[in-house]
Amino acid sequence: MSKRNILKITLPKNNFPVSNELKNKELRKRLIELNDPLILVIGWAGGIDKYVSKYSDIWEEKNCITARYCVSAADGFSSKDTGTLAAANIVEELQERLGVEKRPVLIHSFSNGGGSIYRRLVQNDNYKELKIIGSIIDSAPGKRRLLGGINAVNSTLIAMNAPLLYRYAKVAVFILRSVLKAIWQTFWGKVDHVYKGLIHIPVRWPEGYIYSEKDDVIYADDVREFIDNRKRKAGGSFDIETLQLKDSDHVQHLRKYPILYKEFCFNFFDKAFTIYNQNAKL
Structure with a gap:
């Protein structure tokens, strides 16, 4: 197991009713025996638990256990090795703290930062340790775009209350790295990116996508193109569902449309859980 707990479990x-945290062996034993559904919430890059935990609150209405992983600003734009290690640590901690061998798991991830961790979970055979019944991806995935990347970095730093000069410096570094990556890709080969990585993964379970026309970090056209590709790849074997919104900002869809957002998530969960139960009886 990782040296420290990286997941917040609710x-x-x-x-x-007695405890909302894993505080003793008896509670952990009961959790493992019950095998209640688990929602793995993977936050956006730089998203702190104060905000990511709001998604635990909505899933509590479905009586689901949630495990939250907050993606640091560094991890959100991390290397392949960093994302792979984070994914492996998540699975290991879920196994030790909750027992996930028989527990249905739905993944709810946010932006390209959360998508990068989700990608490593499902790309490096980590998913085989989890009984994943579906995935909901909020505000992602998007292609590598300079303006969208600048907006993402700036939004993350504003949320962290970073000083203005620090924000300017970080944005400048991001622009320089983006230019160097573009040059490298042009002359020497591929540059790893979450959009291209996710688009080639086989469709193994129902997928849901929530996005907005107003999003200035992840463009709606990118998400639509990705969804069309996933539908072709699924070939009708699994549902690919979407919630397209008009005027909510990046990872702010729940705040703008709480009823519509929860309705989409709950309906998606019910369908995915029904399919899981039907397959389990075969």
Whole structure:
């Protein structure tokens, strides 16, 4: 197991009224025995738990256990090795703290930062350790675009209350790195990116996508193109569902449309869980 816990785990109060945290062996034993559905929430780059935890709150209405992983600003734009290690640590901690061998898991990830970790989970055979029944991707994926990247870095730093000069410096570094990567890709080969990585992964379960026309970090046209590709790849074997919004900002769809957002997530979960139960009986 990793040296420190990297996941924040929340238990539904209806099922666990005594404690909302994993504090003792008896509670952990009960959790493993119950095999209640688990929602793995993977936040956006730089998203702090204060905000990511709001998604645990909505899933509590479905009496689901949630495990949250907050993607640091560095991890969100990390190397392949960093993302792979984070994915492996997530699976290992889920196994030790919750017991996930028989527990249905739905992944709810955000932006390209969360998408980068989700990608490593499903790309490097980590998913075989989890009984994934579906995935919901909020505000992603998007292609590598300079303006969108600048907006993403700036938004993350604003949320962190970073000083203005520090933000300017970070944006300048991001621009320089982007230019160097473009040059490298032009003359020496491929540059690893979440959009291209996810688009080639086989469709193994139902997928849901939530995006907005107003998003200035992840462009709606990129998400639509990605969804069309996934539908062709699925070939009708799994549902690819979408919630297209008009005027909500990047990773702010729940805040702008709470009822519509929850309705989409809950309906998606119900369908995915039904398919899982039907397959389990075969």
